[in-house]
Amino acid sequence: MFKRLPEAQAEVTRNPVSVTVNGIEVACRHGDSVASVLFASGILACRDTPVKGTPRGPFCMMGVCYDCLVNIDDLPNQQGCMVLVKPGMKIERQQALREVQS
């Protein structure tokens, strides 16, 4: 669990960006990364690995570990820490081996 310091919370209250996380609507801050929104929502694991199905969460928060992979707007393998939230964004847990889809 991560919490926002008052300064950040104030921004969320003042000017929220609305996204959905695993189907649930969540208010976040303009400038938040998808990974940070997951943390703020109490989620520690964002995916299961394709090799053994092990749960993983963001590790480096700077785009080099590739553990923060999530499904964003139906596109798998998005690095949650490198993508900033946009209104209406759909964020979902990445399930192990991805499907090949168009």
Add this chain to the structure above:
Amino acid sequence: MSKVAHYDVAIVGAGPAGMAAAISLKTFGINVVVLDENVSAGGQIYRGVTTSPLSSKPQILGDDYWSGKKLVKEFLESSVERIAGATVWAVSQHTSESEQSSFEIGYSVNAQAHIMHAKHVLLATGAHERPFPIPGWTLPGVMTAGAAQTLLKSTAMVPSGRLVLAGSGPLLYLIAWQYLNAGVKIEAFLDTTPKGRIPQLLPYAFDFMRSPYFLKGLKLVREVKAHVNVITPISDMVANGQEKLESVTFKSASKQQSIEADHLLLHQGVIPNINLAQAIGVTLDWNDLLKCWVPMSDPLGNTNVERIHMAGDAAGIAGAWAAESRGQLVATEIAYQLGKLSLDQRDSSVTAYRKVYARATRGREFFDRLFQPAKAFRRPTGNTVVCRCEEITAQQVRETVKIGCTGPNQMKSYLRCGMGPCQGRFCAVTVTELIADERGVSESEVGHYRLRFPTKPLTLGELATLPQTDASINAVVRLKKPV
């Protein structure tokens, strides 16, 4: 495919080295562009310095962080062309009859691949956290100290559960101090710095005391020690839990201890981000003090590949202040190579920057020796995961050496370690060390992964939109040649 842009210099990275170099190059009227993976400039150290929600409470993050704002603002307000959100995944030699040699840079912005050409490329790709392979380090709830710091700086988020910090080095003390300032409770700080080093380091201490970090560092450490339970020495550290972190166990002074935890922040130094440099053909050198691979560059930032330059932590860990002056220094050399400066002018500028650089790196050796990660935390055993991406364990790596695998590239072939998307960033040094351990030879002799483009993943669709040539089509679509 849009028209291909041409530049004199392309800089990869907008941290202190990249920004300083860009500003400098621009003053010579050089056509320069900066490709930055992040949306806002500042690299890792000054991440979020212009966008952080904590600007109204500067005392939380501290002066050193906010001091970066000046450079970032100067960079953003300069006329330097910047492509934000650009992930560079290839830099290759490009020769055509109509123009002189240059480099072809493949990069992606918003899932769209592009190519640009540049005569010179400056890799200011910085550093990332060292791997810290302990059992359970892949559990959700475990992250690097740098990751936690990014969350703090960019989004003003802090852990709200039971928090343990573990590792060694100034960065860990820094975040502990920042957390204290923000009112975050820390259950324990497990300092893994090996015992008894300070007496051995007395010869380096004098230099360290003259360093810009000394007094600040001491003050910081004292404050942390006054308010946090700092436990040292530490061995046999394990992160326990089923689906996520539940506790941290360790030994200290022969006593086995356990602390319940929801968050574990690990840190034992940073290492250069070598992938792009290595894929371009820059020679790597094993730095035995820092226990990592470092791309080789001379004091002017030149490498063995002509017109590929390096500056900042990517060329060797030296910190943000050093990165800035090195960026300026390398820019001067590039300007000279482009004919904007005479040799005398270059030399006098370089001398000035070298002085700044020397001041900024004073006492570095003391640091580096004191905080060199303990062997046990660099050379794991048993079921400890070594390659996070492919979930390969230390035992598997060690056993594979025993069947005759002598180097990391064969290891890659046998076990797939290093074949995941992180491309060895979090396993390369560990694999090299484990092979060295099993063979009883130096890391230098063992060698490193050979890396190739793309150094960061991109989609097949993106790659398919890049320009082809008659030669490339001939090479692939061969209707008449037999197999």
Add this chain to the structure above:
Amino acid sequence: MIESPALEQVQQRHHKGIYDALVIGGGLVGSSLAFGLRQNVDHVAVLDEGDVAFRASRGNFGLVWVQSKGMGLPAYGHWTMSSQQLWPEFAEKLALITGLDVGLEQKGGLHAVLSEHEYESRVEFMKRLLDQPGMVQYDWKMLDRKELKDLVPGIGPEVCGASWSQVDGVANPLKMLRALHTAFVKQQVDYLPQHPVADIEFKNDVFEMTTPHGVVRSKKIILASGLGNQVLGKKIGLSVPVRPQRGQIIVLERTKRMLQMPFATLRQMDEGTWLIGDSQEEAGLADGVVGLPVLATLANRAVRTIPKLKEVSVVRSWSALRVMSKDGFPIYDKSSLYPGAFVATCHSGVTLAAAHALRIAPMVVGGELSPEITAFSTRRFNVQEAA
């Protein structure tokens, strides 16, 4: 100054004396041969280089392929077919000894065509191939788009069809290497890395190989060091004209298994990653350089074949040097000056692995290459030059 590193504790030789047979080169060709030799004699060694050698084996696509082979040399068609037929036995032997599965799938294979012109060219080529006098015969079929769609759901709209043959298949080359080297441990083959061979001499009926760790002796030797065979071949009086030909492969991330039937240039591995090949460039020894235009062409062709792959990530590319003989066919020969010395090289190390292990190796032990192999001797190059 280059120091000869001390022989490490890790690599202890099982056999200290003269080997019965020794292979120079530890890639797919050398390792398959060594495995085969060990099933026939007791003391076998493999001399390999270090970690960063040219190592064509690492760039291997893994095809166990018959279709398309043998144009200009029907004997090659036969040879390939014989290996294809022996592959299940080879895989089984490996599995029995090591417990490892090398991922053999022999369900057939496809060669896609992306235009009417390609379609016609392919039909003409395959007909001409099989019409050659003395050529091995096998069933193949030109599938039209509709038939192909049944085999490969998701085939792209530009794909007009494909030639299909039942006899084609695939294996996992990296698993093969690992299985072979594991077999060495289990069967006490002395696999000796860091042993590049500087010289070969023949003294007292024994071959002496000079390496940085001293001289290694064997009654029989096989040169299987790929591009290195050219230099080493001279030492046993054989002219082995091989040249490097660069091939680049794109590797995609793991996905759920979707493609069951392999194409010659696009396949999905048993563990879910995808491989895209296959390019051919004369590029000298520049195996570390990856050319962007070639990657673009490879990628372009792949997305036209299966458009859904557009969104899948490219995680890395490989550039490796094929060992290409003058005419593209294998070279197997015995030294006339030094009986007991042989050379073996090819660029289809996976397809021919079974034949290497189960046919060539026993021939070497017996001292002679069988008549069907004469077509692959080095003498064919001299004939061409004389003519």
